[in-house]
Amino acid sequence: MPGYELIGAEEQAEVDDIFKNGGVLFRHSFDHLRQDRWKVRDFEREFAKSVGMSYALAVTSGTAALRVALAVLDLQPGDEVITQSFTFVATVEAIIESGAIPVCAEIDGTLNMDPKSLKSLITPKTRAVIAVHMLGTPARLFEIDDICREKKIALIEDAAWGCGGSLDGRPLGTWGRMGTYSFDFAKTMTTGEGGMIVFQNEADYKAAAAWHDHGHENNPSVPRWEDTRASSGFNFRMTEMQGAVGLAQLKKLSHVVAMQRKNRDAMWAAIQNLPGIIPREVPVGSHETADALVFSVSDNATARQCRDALLAQGLSTKILPEAVTWHFAGTWTHMSELVDSHGGDLTKAFGPSRTRLERAVSLPVVVKMDETVPARLRTALAKVLK
Numbered sequence: 181m182p183g184y185e186l187i188g189a190e191e192q193a194e195v196d197d198i199f200k201n202g203g204v205l206f207r208h209s210f211d212h213l214r215q216d217r218w219k220v221r222d223f224e225r226e227f228a229k230s231v232g233m234s235y236a237l238a239v240t241s242g243t244a245a246l247r248v249a250l251a252v253l254d255l256q257p258g259d260e261v262i263t264q265s266f267t268f269v270a271t272v273e274a275i276i277e278s279g280a281i282p283v284c285a286e287i288d289g290t291l292n293m294d295p296k297s298l299k300s301l302i303t304p305k306t307r308a309v310i311a312v313h314m315l316g317t318p319a320r321l322f323e324i325d326d327i328c329r330e331k332k333i334a335l336i337e338d339a340a341w342g343c344g345g346s347l348d349g350r351p352l353g354t355w356g357r358m359g360t361y362s363f364d365f366a367k368t369m370t371t372g373e374g375g376m377i378v379f380q381n382e383a384d385y386k387a388a389a390a391w392h393d394h395g396h397e398n399n400p401s402v403p404r405w406e407d408t409r410a411s412s413g414f415n416f417r418m419t420e421m422q423g424a425v426g427l428a429q430l431k432k433l434s435h436v437v438a439m440q441r442k443n444r445d446a447m448w449a450a451i452q453n454l455p456g457i458i459p460r461e462v463p464v465g466s467h468e469t470a471d472a473l474v475f476s477v478s479d480n481a482t483a484r485q486c487r488d489a490l491l492a493q494g495l496s497t498k499i500l501p502e503a504v505t506w507h508f509a510g511t512w513t514h515m516s517e518l519v520d521s522h523g524g525d526l527t528k529a530f531g532p533s534r535t536r537l538e539r540a541v542s543l544p545v546v547v548k549m550d551e552t553v554p555a556r557l558r559t560a561l562a563k564v565l566k
């Protein structure tokens with residue numbers, strides 16, 4: 181969560197560097213004005229290096245990152261893309277926008293995609309899987325990746341919450357054919373709005389770079405107005421100001437994740453022996469971003485009582501149990517494409533996921549944690565969990 185907690189002099193200096201040196205805010209061209217300042221380009225290079233990949237493309241948001249990644253796959257009407265029932269609406273919106281049919285798998289104890297459910301939903305029309313690392317905990321990537329390889333289906337990781345995390349030493353976002361990130365204001369690192377895609381192969385990178393920029397190939401041998409075109413496309417270009425902020429935030433990412441993990445551990449230590457508290461399952465080898473501390477209790481009534489008790493102590497919850505409507509496919513009756521693909525009535529869909537989410541409580545984790553928080557958490561939750 182806390183990229184925004186640490187915005188300060190470093191971000192300001194990167195932005196000032198643009199304004200003191202030509203003030204070019206566009207990521208391409210204007211070479212005679214920009215005095216060799218290329219903030220988006222530098223941000224892409226540094227981000228790619230930080231996750232050990234060769235190709236990264238900065239875009240305007242995490243939603244745009246998903247849309248551009250799907251554009252690379254050249255989906256056709258009737259193609260299906262499977263994601264999970266617990267995610268943010270953006271994941272499903274990007275599938276719908278790309279003209280494909282959205283299908284949501286059940287979640288398991290990790291609150292991420294259940295590989296068994298994924299397997300059962302694959303049809304000859306399945307073209308891609310989007311696995312989401314919700315709230316910074318890795319999905320079961322070993323199993324999901326195996327399934328996608330066996331069935332020759334593209335794996336995209338929605339690492340909106342996974343930036344800075346890893347599984348088995350491999351950064352989240354780099355397991356799939358493509359990985360997407362969000363830098364919106366609530367994410368571990370932020371550019372206000374913004375996103376990134378990383379790619380396993382150059383051809384996908386080139387297709388995405390062109391599509392996010394009206395099909396421009398950015399051929400270095402001709403001026404931009406004479407540029408060659410790779411495809412039709414759209415405009416999801418990041419601005420130099422976002423790139424500048426991203427460069428400064430990236431340098432803080434490992435500190436942010438380390439602090440979140442430390443604070444999450446202190447919070448958990450204070451409450452872990454309360455009766456009936458069950459920790460979220462975490463795949464072996466996970467390095468979570470610890471964006472939130474998530475646990476389950478016996479039922480929805482108890483989860484809601486936990487929230488009320490926390491509020492009384494001046495503490496809050498995050499998404500679970502109160503704001504699940506934006507993050508649970510079973511409530512997205514406004515998405516006719518999803519309703520149709522799940523039998524016409526979402527209120528009857530995703531029973532196992534619903535049961536898991538109703539019992540879950542998620543606590544926000546911040547970098548600059550007030551040191552009284554763990555004890556206050558304990559006091560609040562001990563009133564409910566007796």
Ligand SMILES: Cc1ncc(COP(=O)(O)O)c(C=O)c1O
Nearest residue numbers: 241242243268270340362363364
């Ligand atoms: C799982 C997930 N995917 C995608 C997004 C979209 O990111 P953005 O807000 O940058 O468009 C979000 C945003 O919260 C998210 O949680």
